[in-house]
Amino acid sequence: MTRAAVIHAPHTPLRLTDITLPAPAPHQVRIRLAAAGVCHSDLSLTNGTMRVPLPAVLGHEGAGTVTEVGDAVTHLAPGDRVVLNWAPSCGSCHACSLGEVWLCADALTGAGDVYARTTGDGTDLHPGLNVAAFAEETVVAAKCVLPAPEGIPLTDAALLGCAVLTGYGAVHHSARVREGETVVVYGVGGVGLAAIQSARIAGAGQIVAVDVSPEKEELARAAGATDYLIASDTTAKDVRRLTGGHGADVAVECVGRAATIRTAWESTRRGGRTTVVGIGGKDQQVSFNALEIFHWGRTLSGCVYGNSDPARDLPVLAEHIRAGRLDLASMVTERITLDGIPAAFDNMLAGKGGRALVVF
Numbered sequence: 001m002t003r004a005a006v007i008h009a010p011h012t013p014l015r016l017t018d019i020t021l022p023a024p025a026p027h028q029v030r031i032r033l034a035a036a037g038v039c040h041s042d043l044s045l046t047n048g049t050m051r052v053p054l055p056a057v058l059g060h061e062g063a064g065t066v067t068e069v070g071d072a073v074t075h076l077a078p079g080d081r082v083v084l085n086w087a088p089s090c091g092s093c094h095a096c097s098l099g100e101v102w103l104c105a106d107a108l109t110g111a112g113d114v115y116a117r118t119t120g121d122g123t124d125l126h127p128g129l130n131v132a133a134f135a136e137e138t139v140v141a142a143k144c145v146l147p148a149p150e151g152i153p154l155t156d157a158a159l160l161g162c163a164v165l166t167g168y169g170a171v172h173h174s175a176r177v178r179e180g181e182t183v184v185v186y187g188v189g190g191v192g193l194a195a196i197q198s199a200r201i202a203g204a205g206q207i208v209a210v211d212v213s214p215e216k217e218e219l220a221r222a223a224g225a226t227d228y229l230i231a232s233d234t235t236a237k238d239v240r241r242l243t244g245g246h247g248a249d250v251a252v253e254c255v256g257r258a259a260t261i262r263t264a265w266e267s268t269r270r271g272g273r274t275t276v277v278g279i280g281g282k283d284q285q286v287s288f289n290a291l292e293i294f295h296w297g298r299t300l301s302g303c304v305y306g307n308s309d310p311a312r313d314l315p316v317l318a319e320h321i322r323a324g325r326l327d328l329a330s331m332v333t334e335r336i337t338l339d340g341i342p343a344a345f346d347n348m349l350a351g352k353g354g355r356a357l358v359v360f
Contacts, residue, residue: 003019003135004136021115033133036158065080065081073142082146083157084140100307102308112126184210193223193355206243255278260278
């Protein structure tokens, strides 16, 4: 028996529930969680923006220790420290054949499986985004775990599973920020803070952070922002003013709202690049006229999981952490228990804080 945060229907609160996990199947492992980050994607699953079979145990950003392995698992053993990978690539679909493993067609095929049951009435539960990290323990496919970097506490390593891979990848893989370029980051949450640090690592000459909350300025500047703006109707003009009248070379949008996407695009120079990381709903419509697309010559692109290959990128991130260039602990503004997740969602909606981290 283990404790988990379960969602039973969209727009309903998570409920702490005792669940029963099965023994690992041949290609599965059981993991005792050390920590799990509370991500905006989890919030999107609760409100129906993203769909998941229900009832489910959410949570997809986590790290822990292997306690049991299935008969066919040979590369992992009890005691191994691991980071969860919520979107494992199959290696054989069309996207994987192109090297675009972040777009793997089969990455979430296991999310619809029944993986556990409640202890009270035996209700079938699904693993939200494959890994069900909002639980003291979980059972996942062996392909959903990666070795945790040596020398990094598991409570910090949990952030590598989503926020850091996404923010780092948005800057280095999607936007391909070059040394000396100007970067504006919209949204100073967990992913935004990772993007700001990553822009600094990339050698950006100027980093402008934009958020609705004045309280986040200190977080943004500590991460590497050289300028801070409170979001307003004049944000795009304010960014151009700060960048010599030209606009930023790169904008990274971590909010997922139509108005913010449009503002991010407008705040870049002619020929500038905007990467959209935030997950918006179908009702969020962004419009452009044909003439401005031609005139400005800007690029607007989506970004899934930072366009990252976790197996390739985790060792790179580990080197940045060990060298002191990337600070994971500074992204965490709240350490909570499982029953603190609903309040963390409320803070996220209110634009408060950076990353909330469930510590087991």
